[in-house]
Amino acid sequence: MNRLDIQKRAQIIGLLVEGNSLRAASRLADVSINTVTKLLVDVGMAAMSYQDEHLRNLPCKRIQVDEIWAFVGAKQANASPEQKAQGWGDIWTWTAICADTKIIPCWLVGPRNLEAAKYFLEDLSLRLKDRVQLTSDGWGGYKQAVDRAFGEEIDYAQLVKVYASVVTGGPSRYSPPPCVGAEKHAVIGRPVKRDVSTSYIERSNLTMRMNMRRFTRLTNAFSKKVENHAHAVSLHFMYYNFGRIHKSLRVTPAMAAGVADHVWSLEEIAALA
Numbered sequence: 001m002n003r004l005d006i007q008k009r010a011q012i013i014g015l016l017v018e019g020n021s022l023r024a025a026s027r028l029a030d031v032s033i034n035t036v037t038k039l040l041v042d043v044g045m046a047a048m049s050y051q052d053e054h055l056r057n058l059p060c061k062r063i064q065v066d067e068i069w070a071f072v073g074a075k076q077a078n079a080s081p082e083q084k085a086q087g088w089g090d091i092w093t094w095t096a097i098c099a100d101t102k103i104i105p106c107w108l109v110g111p112r113n114l115e116a117a118k119y120f121l122e123d124l125s126l127r128l129k130d131r132v133q134l135t136s137d138g139w140g141g142y143k144q145a146v147d148r149a150f151g152e153e154i155d156y157a158q159l160v161k162v163y164a165s166v167v168t169g170g171p172s173r174y175s176p177p178p179c180v181g182a183e184k185h186a187v188i189g190r191p192v193k194r195d196v197s198t199s200y201i202e203r204s205n206l207t208m209r210m211n212m213r214r215f216t217r218l219t220n221a222f223s224k225k226v227e228n229h230a231h232a233v234s235l236h237f238m239y240y241n242f243g244r245i246h247k248s249l250r251v252t253p254a255m256a257a258g259v260a261d262h263v264w265s266l267e268e269i270a271a272l273a
Contacts, residue, residue, distance in 0.1 A: 004035065010266035012039055016232070017239040021213040021221045039226070039273070041133040044231025047238035048273035055105050055241075057129045058257055062099035064201035065124070065136045067112055068208060070215050072223045087226035091234055093208070094120040097201045102246050104204065104237050104254035109230040117145035125149040133191050135159055135198055143187055154187035164236045212236050238269055 004012075008029065015025040022040070025032045073079060073088030083089070094108040094116065105127045108120040117139075120124055136142045138160035146156050162181040184196040212232055213221045223229035242254045242264040254260035 004031070004039075006267050006270055009039060009043075009139070009270040012036055013043060013235065013239075013270050014102040014266045016040060017211060017236060017243075019211050019213055019216075022024040024213070032211070039270075040228065040235065041231050042273035043238075043270060044228075044234045047269070048231075048234040050272055051234070051238060051241065054242075054259055055103070055234065056127055058098070058101075058103065058127055059129050059261070060098040060101065060103070060106050060132055061130070062195050063096055063105075063124070063128075063132050063134045064099060064198050065096045065121070065134065065142075066198060066201040066205060067094050067096070067139075068205040068215070069112075070222065070229070072226045072229055075093075091226060091229060093224075095201060095204060095208075096120075096124050097204050098199070098253075098257065099195070099200050101253050101256035102200065102249060103241055103257040103259070107233060107237060109226070109233055109272070114140075114144065117141045118148050121145045121149035132159070133189075133195055135191075135196050137161070137198060146188065150188070152188065156187045157191035157193075158185045158187055159183075159196055159198050162183060207240070208233075208236065211240075235269075238272075242267055 006097065008031070012025050012029045012031065014201070015028055020028065022036050023033055023090040026036045029036070032241070070091050070093065071089060072091050073083055078091040092110060092112040094110070095142070096105055097103070098105065105121070106123045108116060108123070110116040133155040134146065135157055138158050142158065146154065150156070160183045161179050163177040164180050184193055207216045212273065214223045214229060216231055223232070240253070242252055243261055243266065245252055245263060249256050252263055253259060255263070
């Protein structure tokens with residue numbers, strides 16, 4: 001990889017952030033799969049470090065949080081105890097988005113449990129300049145995690161969706177049951193009811209599934225190592241926050257949040273490593 005020039009590294013990164021698998025990027029860039037993997041690791045680690053340092057003191061007012069499911073190696077039910085000890089099984093990515101600037105201030109790759117929720121939300125609380133309104137879904141651990149991270153210094157509400165009866169088999173096998181309604185519940189502070197929404201974070205999760213091949217359902221492109229899964233997520237958010245112009249904002253989320261003053265090129269992202 002050290003012999004690759006910056007243009008070739010930028011080309012590979014561009015292929016990865018636009019939804020190609022490691023092997024597809026290897027074929028299209030005419031380099032070995034090991035070269036692509038090493039570049040992903042190096043740039044993913046650098047992207048995580050850079051964003052951890054610079055995504056601070058953010059001027060967000062409305063935050064939405066959610067989790068998105070994937071798996072490493074095998075689905076939880078199919079992984080052996082030995083494989084689970086190596087990190088195989090279900091993996092969740094906790095994400096947050098600012099409803100105004102569309103920046104992703106932080107994320108966490110890990111299990112879906114209370115400890116992960118606490119760690120994720122405490123990290124989020126350290127990155128915000130002012131009091132915010134926070135919206136999550138109705139998952140039970142959020143209330144305790146939000147209270148621990150923010151105390152009373154937040155306006156927090158849950159959007160609890162109501163689904164129709166589950167139909168097994170047939171065309172609905174790989175789709176959730178239809179949503180037939182949603183209930184807004186104030187939990188802490190005085191959240192503004194019209195701003196209680198998870199639409200932006202759910203759309204962000206769709207972007208993740210479209211732009212990271214390892215998140216695509218019903219394929220064999222899933223992650224084989226949890227570390228590489230985390231590096232791919234870091235690279236995705238580096239490109240999303242700094243290198244991709246948001247259609248409605250006409251600038252990148254980092255520019256909208258005052259973290260960057262220009263659109264980052266793929267060469268700049270490659271140079272982080």
